[in-house]
Amino acid sequence: MKGFDQTQRGTLRRVLGYIRPYAWLVALSLLLAALTVALTLYFPILTGDAIDCILAPGQVDFASVAKIAARMAVVVALTSLAQWLLSLCNNHIAYGTVRGLRDAAFAHIERLPLKYLDAHAHGELVSRVIADADQFSEGLLMGFTQLFTGVITILGTLAFMFSLNWQIALVVVLVTPVSLFVAAFIAKRTYAMFKLQSETRGEQTALIEEMAGNQKVVQAFGQERNLLGRFDEINERLSKASLRAIFFSSITNPATRFVNGLVYAAVGVAGAFSAIAGGITVGGLSCFLSYANQYTKPFNEISGVVTELQNALACAARVFELIDAPAETPDAPDAQTLSDVRGDVTLSHVDFSYDPARPLIENLSVAAKHGQRVAIVGPTGCGKTTLINLLMRFYDVDGGTIQVDGHDVRKLTRKSLRTSYGMVLQDTWLKAGTIRENIAMGRPDATQEEIVAAAKASHADAFIRRLPEGYDTYITEDGGMLSQGQKQLLCIARVMLCLPPMLILDEATSSIDTRTELKIQEAFARMMQGRTSFIVAHRLSTIREADVILVMKDGHIIEQGNHETLLAQGGFYAELYNSQFDPS
Amino acid sequence: MKRLLCYMKGYGKESVLGPLFKLLEASFELLVPLVMAAIIDTGVANGDRGYILRMGGVLLLLGFVGLAASITAQYFSAKAAVGFAGRLRHALFEKVESLSFSQLDALGASTVITRMTSDINQVQTGVNLALRLLLRSPFIVFGAMVMAFTVDAKSALVFVGVIPLLALVVFGVMLWTIPQYRRVQAGLDGVLGKTRETLSGARVLRAFAREDAEIAAFEEKNAALTRMQRFVGRVSALMNPLTYALINLAVLVLLNTGALQVDAGHITQGELVALVNYMSQILVELIKLANLIITITRALASANRVAAVLDLPSGNAAMEEAQSAAPKPVPGAPAVAFEGVGLAYDNAGAESLSDISFRAEPGETIGVIGGTGAGKSSLVNLIPGFYAATRGHVRIFGTDVQDWPAAALRAAVGVVPQKAVLFKGTIGENLRWGCSDAPDGALWDALARAQAKDFVEQKEGGLEAPVEQNGRNFSGGQRQRLTIARALVRKPAILILDDSASALDYATDAKLRHAIRAMEGGPTVFLVSQRAASIRHADKIIVLDDGRIAGIGTHAQLLAGCPVYQEIYDSQFPREKHAGAPAGKEA
8 A cells, every 4th residue: 555664564464463353343334335336326316307307397306306306216215225234334343453452462461571661651551552542443444434435435435426427527536636725725824823823731640640639749849830930921821822723724624625525516617518518317417417526526535545544553552562562471381380399499600781881780609498588688779679570580680590499480480489478568459349368369269268367467457347348348450549558458368368488578567557567567477487588677676686688789799797787797787777866 | 411501602603603504504505405496497498597597606606605605604613612611621620610519529530531522522423413404404304395395296205205104214214223332332341341351360370270261251351242233233333224125116106196296297307307306315314313413412412411420519618718817726725626536428328437535735746547448538628628527517716617717727737648649730830739929949848848849959940840641750658748748838736647748758748747746836647547656656546447537545544545556556566565454465
């Protein structure tokens, strides 16, 4: 197809793959479209014929009029039915295709490595699955049918017109393109204006976002008038830009309507001349006039359709880009399932970085024995969270190995490895659903008693009971009305219910006040009994009970030992610890 | 919508002229079939080529005049719509600036943003289209009917019959589908929510190996959405075939009655053609009208959302009052005094603060400590009048907060909020929020006290260094120190640090506290913190527990007599045995 480059053609082929299941419907749809157009074009001819039977007083052929009328009724019924079936076909194809595309995209997201998810803004990925998929189905399929019906309407009209009277047909053919030029001319001129409008709008939205998000600070510093002034300045410019863009673009309709009027007048005059010469009847003229009206319409539509198709292909390409992104390397065919975990975790000579240009973890070796508590401390950005990413195999190491009970984690199924860890993160993520569903996330078949027991152990039971519907209270995406601390308690309960053989606690109690934390610590202590646990914490009070403390800085372990030995060393840890007791 | 009409003022001329010119254009359009009829009946019948050419000229003229009228109409409507939207945005922005904190809490930032952007754009489009088409479409529909009557009353009855039927179909289908589309939208929102959730929760979901369950849940939602879309599609697809059938059946009837009328000599052949033409004009306009009504319904919904915000009473007095001076301090009065204060937030059942009474003398440092949700922020937010006490009195230098002019009160109280927020601009511009005419020296002094001088000096441009939106080109700790400096620039009499040093390490935190204490004029400082270490040296520590005061006193006094404070302290310093704590609870 002209106007599409190589990559777009590739995309087009992929698109056809998604439409293939509907091949029969597509064929039917094309057939119905052709039928609809033919019948629609036939109707004005019948009208013309009827008019020709109604000449003047006493010159009316009632029998023929009745016969034509009967035929018209049949044509109308058939056209309407074909039109409706055509819409049904198209709806079925469009909605079905977009559904298939979305299912494929979502399933692929679940297989994508976290590296990809971390590197892409979530809003942007969501818009690929939702908005782009929609644009694709509407733009491509609707655009395609419009293009198809448009083209056959034009061709059919031309054929009918030329068969009726070629001179008048020629007049129509010559005048119509003017409307295309006018539309294209205006579109080109207004492009810059629309661009300016959307830029100014973006500038204003940025100010609004800044202001709306931080209105309390604005008021605390009495900056209301000042901001309003800045807003008004942008608003003024926006109004100017909008007026130009809207006005100039709104000339398109009257202008094309004017060109249609030209065509109409030309057909009227040419037709009338031809009628005098006997080349055409009055009925034929009326038929021509109605063709002249509908002939220009598909032209205007088609000029829009090409942009729409381009846009749809671009949207499709964005969705395919997501679907084509390399998935996590699948579990090796001989991957073992980790079971009866003891919890000996060994990292030997591990290298890892997110960005090859900026090395992060280099030659890291740690051995955690069954049942040990390993605390990881260090300043922000030292690689604590990265270590968790590697343990959970959210990311794979660049060099060295990580072993659990002597198995290289790359030779284990991800599922068995990950479910062997219980993970509580600082980022308290909950899913939309009831409290019960959230606690039972790891074990959907857990009984009510088990769920309540887990909630009690994590001190969440008390506040859950105070909620309007207790354990059946529905919480919106990401917790909604719950406080940060309450959400954290639920995350802890979630892990308490599964009690996996190893634990990862990343700032697990950072949002809980220290008194409640103290109580949870008891529960944690019970849970950690006999389980290898990795603990990241800011509060040194949480850390000092650990068997091994790893002090990390810039991706390296700079000190290793327990609280007493590290304090005695008088190094980085000691400095960190003592700063809490700053004698001011 | 009525509420918003006042913003149309000043555009009265435009909003009358716009539709008027549009009607002018429509009238010319309605004349076209009559001219055509004349061409057929006079021109063709008499073989008068000159007449035909003249009439062709008339058609051209009608087209030109119509074009001119229409472009004029577009200009006036665009001007009125854009001007209206501009004023509305200004009014809405001003209104948001004048809302109180509790109103802002209830509204939420994302609401404000959508109302001010997409909702107002929607209203603008609605007004523009309404001015252009709302009168035009019905005018053409009924105009065509009236014109038909001028041609032949008996044939025109077909129009009288078919127009209501068409209206029934068009509006019936529309009325049925609009609420259905809302359900489809809800289904789409569900699919969208699921996608967002699986992205934001990727780590947790994978940790629990829930990928397959997520896929199944998504597919179920997606299938339900598709079913709904197809169902609604089936009905809305009826509109075009039905209207097509109605119009063309009407043409059929028209031809049959026309045959009789022509035979009886009541109308000519050309007039019959004109009648058929009028019929097809109606269809086009009715469809336009239906689309217009959908747009206007949406615009009205948006307009109501905008109006709802505009209707809120202005709770932020600072926007309303003229600049007025601070009240004279009452001699000997404490800097801040709470007398039996209670605070209940809107829509909250229970009080968040109850029976709070304390005094803070000028120059004192007051520590505020307590668990999450104990009411620490609520307490300090009452001092600059961000929220109004629902019980009792808050007095600043002896005058009730309610009686302070809001602007003067905010100038006297410097607040460093929990969330460190900076604005797009330069460092200097951000700091001058505190005091617009502060010299550079004063800014550097504030930066030094806030322990921010070092890194600002290292930035290229120093005070002129750019700050990106939300200050995202600074680290959390740097942002906190800059927001502290911003509050110090105003040299406030009362300074509130609401857990605003949490990202600082203990050593920097300590230096900061010393520097503030050493400020000239000695502000009264409120330090809110979770860390016992940060507040233990305060002159007075207020211990909050579940919205009530659990103890007030110095570190030593509280450690001796306040069990809540002991617990907090023990949880952070378990090993250090506090001297002189007779009944220290076991940790």
